[in-house]
Amino acid sequence: xAKRQKVLVLYLxxxxxxxxxxxxxxxxxxxxxxxxxxxSDEPPYxxxxxxxxxxxxxxxxxxxxxxxxxxxFRTSYLKHEFFFEKLEExxx
Amino acid sequence: MAKLLTTEQMAExxxxxxxxxxxxxxxxxxxxxxxxxxxxxxxxxDSVQDYYRNIKATSSIPRIPAGTxxxxxxxxxxxxxxxxxxxxxxxxxxxxxxxxxxxxxxFLHITFPTKYFKQANQRQMSQQNHQDSTIDPRSTFDxxxxxxxTEVTKAMGGTRxxxxxxxxxxxxxxxxxxxxxxxxxxxxxxxxxxxxxxxxLWHGAGVNFSENIRYMFKVRLQPTxxxxxxxxxxxxxxxxxxxxxxxxxxxxxxxxxxxxxRSYPWQEADTNRLDKINVVKFxxxxxxxxxxxxxxxxTRIENELY
Numbered sequence: 001x002a003k004r005q006k007v008l009v010l011y012l013x014x015x016x017x018x019x020x021x022x023x024x025x026x027x028x029x030x031x032x033x034x035x036x037x038x039x040s041d042e043p044p045y046x047x048x049x050x051x052x053x054x055x056x057x058x059x060x061x062x063x064x065x066x067x068x069x070x071x072x073f074r075t076s077y078l079k080h081e082f083f084f085e086k087l088e089e090x091x092x
Numbered sequence: 093m094a095k096l097l098t099t100e101q102m103a104e105x106x107x108x109x110x111x112x113x114x115x116x117x118x119x120x121x122x123x124x125x126x127x128x129x130x131x132x133x134x135x136x137x138d139s140v141q142d143y144y145r146n147i148k149a150t151s152s153i154p155r156i157p158a159g160t161x162x163x164x165x166x167x168x169x170x171x172x173x174x175x176x177x178x179x180x181x182x183x184x185x186x187x188x189x190x191x192x193x194x195x196x197x198x199f200l201h202i203t204f205p206t207k208y209f210k211q212a213n214q215r216q217m218s219q220q221n222h223q224d225s226t227i228d229p230r231s232t233f234d235x236x237x238x239x240x241x242t243e244v245t246k247a248m249g250g251t252r253x254x255x256x257x258x259x260x261x262x263x264x265x266x267x268x269x270x271x272x273x274x275x276x277x278x279x280x281x282x283x284x285x286x287x288x289x290x291x292x293l294w295h296g297a298g299v300n301f302s303e304n305i306r307y308m309f310k311v312r313l314q315p316t317x318x319x320x321x322x323x324x325x326x327x328x329x330x331x332x333x334x335x336x337x338x339x340x341x342x343x344x345x346x347x348x349x350x351x352x353x354r355s356y357p358w359q360e361a362d363t364n365r366l367d368k369i370n371v372v373k374f375x376x377x378x379x380x381x382x383x384x385x386x387x388x389x390x391t392r393i394e395n396e397l398y
Contacts, residue, residue: 037221039271073369
């Protein structure tokens with residue numbers, strides 16, 4: 001049996017897993033489903049914690065980086081990024 | 093006679109980064125535009141390459157060098173000249189980028205239906221989110237005019253966009269990893285619809301699962317003058333008083349300040365406040381009122397005594 005990785009990326013309203021999901025992306029290494037930009041208007045989970053409760057394993061979270069002096073009000077990329085994975089066994 | 097934007101429309105643009113004018117262009121002009129670009133019936137062409145080859149061979153849309161004045165760009169009587177001289181389009185352009193705007197570039201976006209990908213054995217994917225066209229820290233802004241000559245149905249995907257993202261400074265496809273963003277919208281519209289985007293607005297082309305080709309003609313316009321009170325040449329606009337924080341009076345009509353302070357579901361709890369501050373800063377530039385404020389956001393932190 002081979003193992004394949006499914007990756008779920010959640011962007012939250014807060015730097016805590018309790019924060020509500022505001023953006024999301026899914027990449028399915030099993031090949032069962034092809035996800036793409038704009039494919040769903042409803043988030044897969046209400047919060048990051050709900051993803052943990054459903055068996056997703058957190059493997060990376062964004063750091064808190066102080067704003068550069070003089071650039072405190074510049075806004076840019078979504079800040080609170082969390083990478084989760086699930087491993088799936090099967091004949092792929 | 094140009095129909096300049098209202099202060100409410102300008103506030104909407106300052107807050108959301110976009111304006112729409114549904115079914116603005118008449119059907120005859122839409123058809124003339126399709127004839128000009130060399131529209132071909134989908135049953136007559138089997139591949140993307142052949143379709144583009146056909147368009148390049150037959151299109152009568154002029155090639156326009158970057159920096160050409162809009163007023164000199166399109167031949168008199170041509171469908172594009174008619175579109176840009178429409179009183180609403182002309183007024184919106186004059187309100188946002190002035191009377192002497194120049195063309196940065198134009199492009200005919202074509203989104204092909206599933207048939208073409210099946211025949212070529214290719215994966216049919218939507219375009220990722222991006223911001224045009226490189227990182228852009230200017231206070232000056234460009235606009236992108238989107239013209240939809242045919243109907244865009246939900247199955248056709250439409251141009252996806254994210255209201256309120258235009259003041260976030262990112263570098264083009266650096267936002268491609270956000271597959272879905274809460275509050276995302278797609279342009280589903282009737283023929284002849286015009287959209288005007290702030291050049292910083294995050295967007296991308298939706299995947300076309302219909303049986304028809306989707307067209308969107310885009311022209312990016314740059315100002316050559318300061319973008320201050322262009323919609324209000326008599327300079328009558330006066331800001332409302334700096335209202336008390338979180339104060340609302342539901343008995344009153346919505347004010348310009350309510351439009352400016354609208355939040356979006358994708359905004360983080362912390363950065364949302366910076367988004368509001370940046371809208372106020374943008375409104376200061378647009379109105380020339382350098383000290384105006386809404387809800388005390390900037391006044392509070394400008395009280396520097398040391």
